[in-house]
Amino acid sequence: MHYFCTGFVYLCSGLIQKVMAKNLLNKYVWLVETIYKAKKISFEEINQRWLDNDLSEDKPLSIRTFHKWRQSIEEMFGLLIENENSGQYRYYILNADELKNGSMRSWLFNTLTVSNLMLDSVSIKDKILFEEIPDGEQFLPMILEALKKNQVLEMTYQSYNYDESFTFKIEPYCLKAFKQRWYLVGCSPYYNKIMIYALDNRFKDLKPTNEFFDYPEDFKAEDYFDDCFGIIADQNYDVETVKLKVSAGQANYLRSLTLHQTQKEIERTDEYSIFTVKLRPTFDFQQEILSMGSDIEVLSPKWFREDTAERVKAMWNKYKEG
Numbered sequence: 001m002h003y004f005c006t007g008f009v010y011l012c013s014g015l016i017q018k019v020m021a022k023n024l025l026n027k028y029v030w031l032v033e034t035i036y037k038a039k040k041i042s043f044e045e046i047n048q049r050w051l052d053n054d055l056s057e058d059k060p061l062s063i064r065t066f067h068k069w070r071q072s073i074e075e076m077f078g079l080l081i082e083n084e085n086s087g088q089y090r091y092y093i094l095n096a097d098e099l100k101n102g103s104m105r106s107w108l109f110n111t112l113t114v115s116n117l118m119l120d121s122v123s124i125k126d127k128i129l130f131e132e133i134p135d136g137e138q139f140l141p142m143i144l145e146a147l148k149k150n151q152v153l154e155m156t157y158q159s160y161n162y163d164e165s166f167t168f169k170i171e172p173y174c175l176k177a178f179k180q181r182w183y184l185v186g187c188s189p190y191y192n193k194i195m196i197y198a199l200d201n202r203f204k205d206l207k208p209t210n211e212f213f214d215y216p217e218d219f220k221a222e223d224y225f226d227d228c229f230g231i232i233a234d235q236n237y238d239v240e241t242v243k244l245k246v247s248a249g250q251a252n253y254l255r256s257l258t259l260h261q262t263q264k265e266i267e268r269t270d271e272y273s274i275f276t277v278k279l280r281p282t283f284d285f286q287q288e289i290l291s292m293g294s295d296i297e298v299l300s301p302k303w304f305r306e307d308t309a310e311r312v313k314a315m316w317n318k319y320k321e322g
Contacts, residue, residue: 023055024072026055027055027069028069028072028073028076028077030050030053030055031046031066031069031073031081032073032077032079032081032093032099034046034049034050035081035091035092035093036093036096036099039092040084040088040090040091040092041090041091041092042088042089042090042091043063043066043089043091046061046066046091047060047061078095078098079093079095079096079098079099080093080094080095081093081094082094136181136182136198136199136200136201136203137182137199139199139203139206140175140182140199142206142207142208143172143175143184143206144175145208146172146208147172147174147175149212150171150212150213150214150215151172151208151209151211151212151213152169152170152171152189152208152209152211152212152213153169153170153171153172153186153206153207153208153209154167154168154169154170154206154207154208154209155167155168155169155170155197155203155205155206155207156203156204156205156206157197157202157203157204158202158204159202160202165204167205168188168190169188169189169190169209169211170184170186170187170188170189170195170197171186171187171188171189171213172184172185172186173185173186173187173194173215173216173219173221174186174221174224176196176221176225176231178230178231179230181198181199181200182198182199183196183197183198183199183231184196184197184199185221185224187213187216194224194233196231196232196233198231227239227278227279227280228279228280228282229259229260229279229280229282229284229285229288230284230285230288231284232280232282232283232284232285233280234280234282237280237281237282238280239278239279239280240278240279240280240281240301240304241276241277241278241300241301242276242277242278242279242281242285242298242300242301242304243274243275243276243298243299243300244274244275244276244277244289244296244297244298244299245272245273245274245296245297245299246272246273246274246275246292246295246296246297247271247272247294247295247296248269248270248271248272248273249295250292250295250296251265251268251272251273251275254273254275259275259277259285259288260277260278260279262276262277262278262279263275263276263277264276264277274299281301281304286304286307286308286311289308290308290311290312290315
């Protein structure tokens with residue numbers, strides 16, 4: 001009986017800790033959202049909004065607790081909540097751009113925000129639909145651990161180009177998310193070059209090894225993909241300015257969700273807009289262009305326009321006799 005009671009106490013304690021941790025995380029997210037949306041806000045205004053929220057349980061936020069949350073938010077998300085120290089003594093997020101620049105902390109914060117919203121909306125779960133994500137998430141913890149330690153991994157992978165799988169070693173450099181898939185980017189000791197592998201059904205197995213490697217000082221994940229549309233980082237393609245003519249309707253979508261961080265709208269009429277992007281015009285970028293059908297036209301560079309036209313012609317040839 002003693003062992004049962006002890007185990008039950010530990011179980012309850014663990015559940016309580018999890019609930020408390022979740023509630024605290026919700027409070028951090030609430031505070032960041034409140035300050036971010038207000039841009040600048042006094043502690044008195046924060047407290048008033050806090051009391052209007054169910055998380056407060058009608059208890060005011062003490063200045064001591066507020067500063068503890070500030071410190072925890074900086075440690076967890078890298079977000080700096082500062083005070084003007086003049087005038088109205090309002091608080092603001094010093095590095096607010098981090099919440100919209102595609103960084104890891106931006107992704108993490110946004111994911112937690114949506115996750116918390118979903119957890120609070122279980123009663124309407126049948127009214128919320130999600131996209132299916134391919135298998136592969138089960139390998140993320142091992143990869144993250146290897147990234148921390150610069151640990152060599154042994155993976156078994158079957159490319160869609162082969163009928164059998166192969167087992168080999170990889171030095172993990174970074175992870176990248178693109179179009180509902182995770183990708184592992186690393187150096188292959190066998191090929192002595194950087195390779196990219198999708199964490200989907202092509203991943204058959206993954207194991208840590210007892211080997212470690214020196215992470216290259218000149219490799220910066222963000223810089224590596226800076227000139228890319230998506231996951232293809234083919235250095236055989238030069239960085240070029242691609243000019244696109246887009247129908248007025250489709251242009252609205254490109255304004256709200258840009259093709260690339262270099263996107264610029266250089267001309268706008270009632271019928272169309274002209275956009276430019278500066279990147280490597282690789283296959284995945286071309287696929288994105290083709291997915292927009294007749295609402296988009298490649299104007300330049302000439303070789304890319306001609307290559308895209310050839311693919312459109314090949315598509316037409318499949319349908320014209322049907």
